[in-house]
Amino acid sequence: MSYIAPVKDMLFGIRHLAGIERIAQIPGFEEAGYDTAQAVLEECARFNEGVVAPLNVTGDINPSSLKDAKVTTTPGFRDAYKQYAEGGWQGLQHPQDFGGQGLPKTIGAACGEMLNSANMSFALCPLLTDGAIEALLTAGSDELKSTYLEKLVSGEWTGTMNLTEPQAGSDLALVRTRAEPQADGTYRVFGTKIFITYGEHDMADNIVHLVLARVQGAPEGVKGISLFVVPKFMVGKDGVPGKRNDVQCVSIEHKMGIKASPTCVLQYGDGIGDVGKGAIGYIVGQENRGLEYMFIMMNAARYAVGVQGIAIAERAYQRAVAYAKDRVQSRPVDGSIAASAPIIHHPDIKRMLMTMRAYTEGCRSMAVVAAAAYDAAHHHPDADTRKQNQAFYEFLVPLVKGYSTEMSLEVTSLGVQVHGGMGFIEETGAAQYYRDAKILTIYEGTTAIQANDLVGRKTARDGGQTAKAIAKQIEATEAELAKGSADAKAVAKRLKTAREAFIDVVEFIAGNTKGSPNAAFAGSVPYLMLAGNLVAGWQLGRALLAAEGELAAGTDAAFMKTKIVTARFYADHILTKAPGIRDAIVEGADSVTALAADAF
Numbered sequence: 001m002s003y004i005a006p007v008k009d010m011l012f013g014i015r016h017l018a019g020i021e022r023i024a025q026i027p028g029f030e031e032a033g034y035d036t037a038q039a040v041l042e043e044c045a046r047f048n049e050g051v052v053a054p055l056n057v058t059g060d061i062n063p064s065s066l067k068d069a070k071v072t073t074t075p076g077f078r079d080a081y082k083q084y085a086e087g088g089w090q091g092l093q094h095p096q097d098f099g100g101q102g103l104p105k106t107i108g109a110a111c112g113e114m115l116n117s118a119n120m121s122f123a124l125c126p127l128l129t130d131g132a133i134e135a136l137l138t139a140g141s142d143e144l145k146s147t148y149l150e151k152l153v154s155g156e157w158t159g160t161m162n163l164t165e166p167q168a169g170s171d172l173a174l175v176r177t178r179a180e181p182q183a184d185g186t187y188r189v190f191g192t193k194i195f196i197t198y199g200e201h202d203m204a205d206n207i208v209h210l211v212l213a214r215v216q217g218a219p220e221g222v223k224g225i226s227l228f229v230v231p232k233f234m235v236g237k238d239g240v241p242g243k244r245n246d247v248q249c250v251s252i253e254h255k256m257g258i259k260a261s262p263t264c265v266l267q268y269g270d271g272i273g274d275v276g277k278g279a280i281g282y283i284v285g286q287e288n289r290g291l292e293y294m295f296i297m298m299n300a301a302r303y304a305v306g307v308q309g310i311a312i313a314e315r316a317y318q319r320a321v322a323y324a325k326d327r328v329q330s331r332p333v334d335g336s337i338a339a340s341a342p343i344i345h346h347p348d349i350k351r352m353l354m355t356m357r358a359y360t361e362g363c364r365s366m367a368v369v370a371a372a373a374y375d376a377a378h379h380h381p382d383a384d385t386r387k388q389n390q391a392f393y394e395f396l397v398p399l400v401k402g403y404s405t406e407m408s409l410e411v412t413s414l415g416v417q418v419h420g421g422m423g424f425i426e427e428t429g430a431a432q433y434y435r436d437a438k439i440l441t442i443y444e445g446t447t448a449i450q451a452n453d454l455v456g457r458k459t460a461r462d463g464g465q466t467a468k469a470i471a472k473q474i475e476a477t478e479a480e481l482a483k484g485s486a487d488a489k490a491v492a493k494r495l496k497t498a499r500e501a502f503i504d505v506v507e508f509i510a511g512n513t514k515g516s517p518n519a520a521f522a523g524s525v526p527y528l529m530l531a532g533n534l535v536a537g538w539q540l541g542r543a544l545l546a547a548e549g550e551l552a553a554g555t556d557a558a559f560m561k562t563k564i565v566t567a568r569f570y571a572d573h574i575l576t577k578a579p580g581i582r583d584a585i586v587e588g589a590d591s592v593t594a595l596a597a598d599a600f
Helices: 007-017 034-061 077-086 105-118 120-139 142-154 290-326 347-379 383-424 430-441 447-460 465-482 486-512 517-522 524-552 557-573 575-587 589-593
Strands: 065-067 070-072 157-162 178-181 187-197 206-215 226-231 233-235 241-244 247-252 263-268 279-283
Touching: 007 034, 007 105, 007 347, 007 524, 007 557, 034 077, 034 105, 034 120, 034 430, 065 247, 070 247, 077 120, 105 120, 105 290, 105 347, 120 142, 120 157, 120 187, 120 206, 120 226, 120 290, 142 157, 142 206, 142 226, 157 187, 157 290, 187 206, 187 226, 206 290, 226 233, 226 290, 290 347, 290 383, 290 430, 347 383, 347 524, 347 557, 383 430, 383 447, 383 465, 383 524, 447 465, 447 486, 447 517, 447 524, 465 486, 465 524, 486 517, 486 524, 486 557, 486 575, 517 524, 517 589, 524 557, 524 575, 557 575, 575 589
Parallel strands: 157 206, 178 206
Antiparallel strands: 065 070, 178 187, 187 263, 187 279, 206 226, 226 279, 233 241, 247 263
């Protein structure tokens, strides 16, 4: 089946949860109200449904290939990317000073979900370019900005992140790529980088690599890492790509999923190219502060990967619903249909579809609220408002990344299950979503790394104060729900129980991170899953209140009733997991670490 962008649900979240009209009051966003959001999303839907989505299966069957150090992308990708760039989609939320449209992340994130639902392999190229743009905007010199940003924002050139090396995965202290200072202020870069997404391809005129490397004489560990711009082609004073730099793709990985996205091994400094031995690089910011700058890219990418989880879940859900409506098997248990009926009439199929729907809409709601907080944190004129929103956004990033991607595995697995035996057959397409989703819990930091961030930086560092402040906001929503309908009261009850479980865990984490670190970190991933579950459920509670208000006003009754049912299902079947997770964290830490390493 073809992909249909869930524009109505996205706009509901943008209006009622993110508060797009409040965002439009921020200086610079005056033209970015609901009408603009609607126009942009509808056009984005047309582009992705018609141009990008049809290439998804093609990319899985006919992925990128490497020959003579050159990558050829899936047939159709190059033309689709040309249309993507010409449509201005790369620059949607980037500054107008560099040719972007300057729209809020609240709108940009919805467009990002559509692109990833349509074709995640294709969407990875713009995703990495976004990260490179953010890093250069924050730490790049005026010369680097003037040389590279306009071309990146336009999509004429693309960007990459080069962190990982064969011996340095998550532990970047082990990075060995070296940068040798030159008399003219440039550096010569030597080393090997692996797992570089779109590190080589044929869709753009130049590729701008952002590379972590160690300057000679730098301190050991992460404090001695610097960040460099290393272009595939050197850029002349006229802004035109010229000589080939000393960087080449020596292989691409053969992967479980996202097969059309070329995952490259890049070799720097082998004397290949037109510049002599050593790839020419330009320092970003100051020496030895590279990891700090790279985290700007990584935080942007982590949020975007969370959106990928929502996107692939949406695509799997749509396919599962279409199959369930078409596949005829057995009579319904209640006798409502006398003959064999479409399987969507069977209670367990409905349970699986509702689980898929509720997870996806819950995480979409959480992500759009996080995007709104980002917009306020970066653009609101009031300093206190910026500070509060920044703290809220930073707390939510590991939840958006970790919870949304973990739920995407459950949702895509359920998508296969709804198909039964046919789900195990590649031709139905359900298996591709499951395979594509697996990488999401791994790259840009595994779920455990997101959870460690949540424990260490986001909870223990301030004694749990940010987490408790969020819990206070949730409690206020509970009070509103408790005054409402039977559905609202039921959600309030579940939300209260989940919030109380969350508070217990926050106290446990904040109280044990220093004194009993193994106990605290043994529960780090369950804590992330509890927090993500709670925040997603909270936002669906808010959605229920908004939907009941719209329903009372006579607005789109069918859609609003579905929103209410989805929120109720989430509360009854997903939020109810919270107390058990609380018990596992607070009371079960010892059994996690009881066995010595040599006992396994």
